[in-house]
Structures are given as structure tokens and as C-alpha cells.
Amino acid sequence: MTDFSRPGDTGNIVPFDRRDVAEGYRTKERPPLKLLSYSEMEAMPEPEWLIEGVIQKQSTALAFGKSNSFKSFIAADLGCSVSVGQPWHGNAVAPGRVIFVATEGANGFGRLRIPTWFDYHDVPRDRRNNVFLYPKEIRLDVKDDVLALVSTMKILGPFALVVLDIFGGTMAGSEVEDKTARAWVHGIQFILRETGASVLTVAHTGWQDDTRARMHTHFWGSFDSRLRVEGNKAAMTATLTVERHKDADSSGQWGFRMERAGESLVPILDSDVKPSKSRNLSVKQNTALDALDDALQAHGVRKQGTEWPPCNVVLMEHWRQAAYRHGIADSENAEARKKAFQRIREVLQDKGIIRIYCDHVWRCFANSNNGN
Known part of the structure; x- marks a missing residue:
């Protein structure tokens, strides 16, 4: 497991003494850090939306909910909308290539869920070329796996979004270990920096608590956006609620009825479907x-x-x-x-x-x- 924040760094902590400062830190291998001046800080661009109000460009987002809450169908809806540049239920979308990493149920995801979405929305076949599927687990806390993904994305061309479904299949270590969490987060940040894509991760809620995803707190705190999904399997409905954007107004709720289409389901916006009452924790x-x-x-x-x-x-x-x-x-x-x-x-x-x-x-x- 590797810290990607400084390529080539072993991650070992070496104590410094005053001689290090006196002799200077700069070497050919380690150029000085690039610091932004005040004028450069002022000139930093405003965050841009990949999907307005939902996912920002070059950011990390988490969609979490209970099993059978239809969160994978909503993730497919978001990703497919980006792949064709189609507004997501009235929200503007920046088009671009999308990779779905299906760590479980890849056959149904690729053979049914994605084609059904395109068929339902009458997307011509020649506009279906911006969506890709990786039908295996990928370990984002392992350097070689991250580098393989980044290299592939660069070869195929610029990508706008990577959808990881589901979170538990994206690591070699345990989702509750600090070491795994830190390596995984560094891997995700490396993907963002090297490819410019956003990453949407789909995760289950905890066994004992449906207010947050089942993961170490370092994972939980690392996402730029957190999106809560609630589903009612009997009623075939689901809601998506923005719980937090780090750099934008944290509001937004959408209700859906899940419409059967072929052998899959497609989310249809329904204003009568409301999320359950929030616990409103401070x-x-x-x-x-x-x-x-x-x-x-x-x-x-x-x-x-x-x-x-x-x-x-x-x-x-x-x-x-x-x-x-x-x-x-x-x-x-x-x-x-x-x-x-x-x-x-x-x-x-x-x-x-x-x-x-x-x-x-x-x-x-x-x-x-x-x-x-």
C-alpha cells in the first residue's frame, strides 16, 4: 500500500534536525514545493459542476444507502447521463466518458442495466460509445491497480467520471482499517490529479446505523460530496439527498419511482416521493x-x-x-x-x-x- 501524495516516497517518517534546515532541503530529486501567492489564491477558479448540484468536476462523491435502496440504479442514471451529456432530471450535465467499475454483479450491470437505460431514453447506438465497464474488483489501496486504471484512462482519452460500485470491492485491506483508508484515499486523489475525472463511490450503510456509510472515519471524511439514498422496495421508490458539499451549498433532494423497463429498472423523477424525516444532527x-x-x-x-x-x-x-x-x-x-x-x-x-x-x-x- 502506497502513499500517492508524493510519487517515489516510501512513506517512512524520518526525524529532522537543524542540519537539514541549514543544508537546505532542495535537491534535483525534490524541487521546492509550489506555494500560491495571495494574487494566485484570489485567481483560483470557482468549482464547476459535472452534474449541477450533485457532483462537481474533479471531485469525490459518495452515494450511500441500505441494501435494496436502488442506489446502484441511481448511480447508473447519473453516470449514463454524463456519458451522453443529457440533463439529469433537469440538472445541467457536462458530457464526457464514464467508467463503471462493477465489483459485483458486473454481468447484470453491463448486459442489462446500462443498455436498458439507453433504450428507455431512446439514445441512438452511435451515442453510446462514451460508457465503459470494468467487470472486476479493483484495489485502490494498491499502487499497481491505481496505476493500471490511470494508464488505461489516459490511453482511451479524457474521462469525466469513474463510478465505483460497490465500495467494499475496491480495496485489498479492510474497510475499517486506518492503513487501508489512508492508502485508498491517496489512490483516489492520485486518480483525480492525473486524469481530471470525478469519482462516485457507491457504499452500504453501517450494520447498526443508517446515517452513514459502513467505513472507517478517514474514508467518511474524505469525500467532497455525500449523497444519501433511501429506498422503499415494496413501493418501488427511492430518494437522493445531498447531505454535504464541501465547497457548495449542501442542499438538494430528488424523489424517484423505479419504472420497470425490459429486465431492469430506470429511475423516473416523482415529486410525490419524499425522503424520510432527517435526524438533523448538529x-x-x-x-x-x-x-x-x-x-x-x-x-x-x-x-x-x-x-x-x-x-x-x-x-x-x-x-x-x-x-x-x-x-x-x-x-x-x-x-x-x-x-x-x-x-x-x-x-x-x-x-x-x-x-x-x-x-x-x-x-x-x-x-x-x-x-x-
């Missing part, structure tokens, strides 16, 4: 949940007995200390931090997001009226 409350994830990873244990859940739990004190490290309180005063943690804990418990028993805490299995 930044500090979400920070506390991230801290709980870290505490569960570092100190979580499985308890035996009917009163304990079928998942890891962690001591309240481990969570509290992790929350302090994450900065849940604006004050360094011990009493103020304690009160801030107490307030957040009570809110999360009242909302049913966490449970507490015998001075241990865990994430709840979330209940949703719109998922499956």
Missing part, C-alpha cells in the same frame, strides 16, 4: 458519533448475555475521551467539556442512535420507514 453531534466509531474500533468488545446487543460495545469513558480529542466542546474547561458531552449523549440517546447499559455504549440498529 456538527458536534456528528463529531461525537465519529468519536464513538473510533472508540469502538480501538476498545470495542463483544458482551455475552441477552441484555447485550449482537455487536461491539465500549466503555463510556473511552467514548468520552475520544470525543474530547475530536473537539466536541469549544472550551478547554473540564467542566464545560463534561457538560457538552452530557448534552450530546442525551440527544443521541433520545433520538435512538445510541444505547447505554451498565456504563457501556453502542450504536443502535436504526429504524427507517423508507429502507430495506
Whole structure:
């Protein structure tokens, strides 16, 4: 696993001393870093949209939802729209080549889902040449796999979008390991820099929490945009909600009914389909949940007995200390931090997001009226 941020760097941390500074850092192999002046900062361009309001150009986006929430169909809808430059349900699209990396179900994806979308939208065959499929797993935390993907994209020409479906099949390591997460994120950033394409990753929500994707917090925090998908399999409906854009207004909701077409499904915009009521967590409350994830990873244990859940739990004190490290309180005063943690804990418990028993805490299995 390689850190792509500096090609050729082994990633080893070497201690510096004053001689390094005195002798100078510049060598032929390591030219000085390019720093932007104030005027260059002012002249930096505004972010451009690949799909207006949904995915920006040369950015990373995450579409996450429960199993059977129709998120792969929505990802196909987004990607195919880009490949033909067709507005996505009224939102302007910048056209370009698209790669779908189907790490599971590639046959159905390539043979049914994509052709059905083109047929439904009456796209002529001569306009279907900008979409490509890689029907295998690809490990974006492995240097050779990333370089192979980038080389292929450069040979075939400029690409606008890479769709990774599904997240769990895009790494050699575990999705909950810090080492895997950091290598994967560096791999994605390398793809963005070298190809100029955006990357849309499709992921499942957590086993115990449908408010976020099942992944290490370093993955979760790395995406420029996060898009929540909720589906109702019985009603054949789905919604897409923008949860966050780092560099744009974080708003936007779309409701769809899933229309059968041939042997597949196509999302059709339907204003009557609404997302479930959001939990409306504050930044500090979400920070506390991230801290709980870290505490569960570092100190979580499985308890035996009917009163304990079928998942890891962690001591309240481990969570509290992790929350302090994450900065849940604006004050360094011990009493103020304690009160801030107490307030957040009570809110999360009242909302049913966490449970507490015998001075241990865990994430709840979330209940949703719109998922499956």
C-alpha cells in the first residue's frame, strides 16, 4: 500500500534536525514545493459542476444507502447521463466518458442495466460509445491497480467520471482499517490529479446505523460530496439527498419511482416521493458519533448475555475521551467539556442512535420507514 501524495516516497517518517534546515532541503530529486501567492489564491477558479448540484468536476462523491435502496440504479442514471451529456432530471450535465467499475454483479450491470437505460431514453447506438465497464474488483489501496486504471484512462482519452460500485470491492485491506483508508484515499486523489475525472463511490450503510456509510472515519471524511439514498422496495421508490458539499451549498433532494423497463429498472423523477424525516444532527453531534466509531474500533468488545446487543460495545469513558480529542466542546474547561458531552449523549440517546447499559455504549440498529 502506497502513499500517492508524493510519487517515489516510501512513506517512512524520518526525524529532522537543524542540519537539514541549514543544508537546505532542495535537491534535483525534490524541487521546492509550489506555494500560491495571495494574487494566485484570489485567481483560483470557482468549482464547476459535472452534474449541477450533485457532483462537481474533479471531485469525490459518495452515494450511500441500505441494501435494496436502488442506489446502484441511481448511480447508473447519473453516470449514463454524463456519458451522453443529457440533463439529469433537469440538472445541467457536462458530457464526457464514464467508467463503471462493477465489483459485483458486473454481468447484470453491463448486459442489462446500462443498455436498458439507453433504450428507455431512446439514445441512438452511435451515442453510446462514451460508457465503459470494468467487470472486476479493483484495489485502490494498491499502487499497481491505481496505476493500471490511470494508464488505461489516459490511453482511451479524457474521462469525466469513474463510478465505483460497490465500495467494499475496491480495496485489498479492510474497510475499517486506518492503513487501508489512508492508502485508498491517496489512490483516489492520485486518480483525480492525473486524469481530471470525478469519482462516485457507491457504499452500504453501517450494520447498526443508517446515517452513514459502513467505513472507517478517514474514508467518511474524505469525500467532497455525500449523497444519501433511501429506498422503499415494496413501493418501488427511492430518494437522493445531498447531505454535504464541501465547497457548495449542501442542499438538494430528488424523489424517484423505479419504472420497470425490459429486465431492469430506470429511475423516473416523482415529486410525490419524499425522503424520510432527517435526524438533523448538529456538527458536534456528528463529531461525537465519529468519536464513538473510533472508540469502538480501538476498545470495542463483544458482551455475552441477552441484555447485550449482537455487536461491539465500549466503555463510556473511552467514548468520552475520544470525543474530547475530536473537539466536541469549544472550551478547554473540564467542566464545560463534561457538560457538552452530557448534552450530546442525551440527544443521541433520545433520538435512538445510541444505547447505554451498565456504563457501556453502542450504536443502535436504526429504524427507517423508507429502507430495506
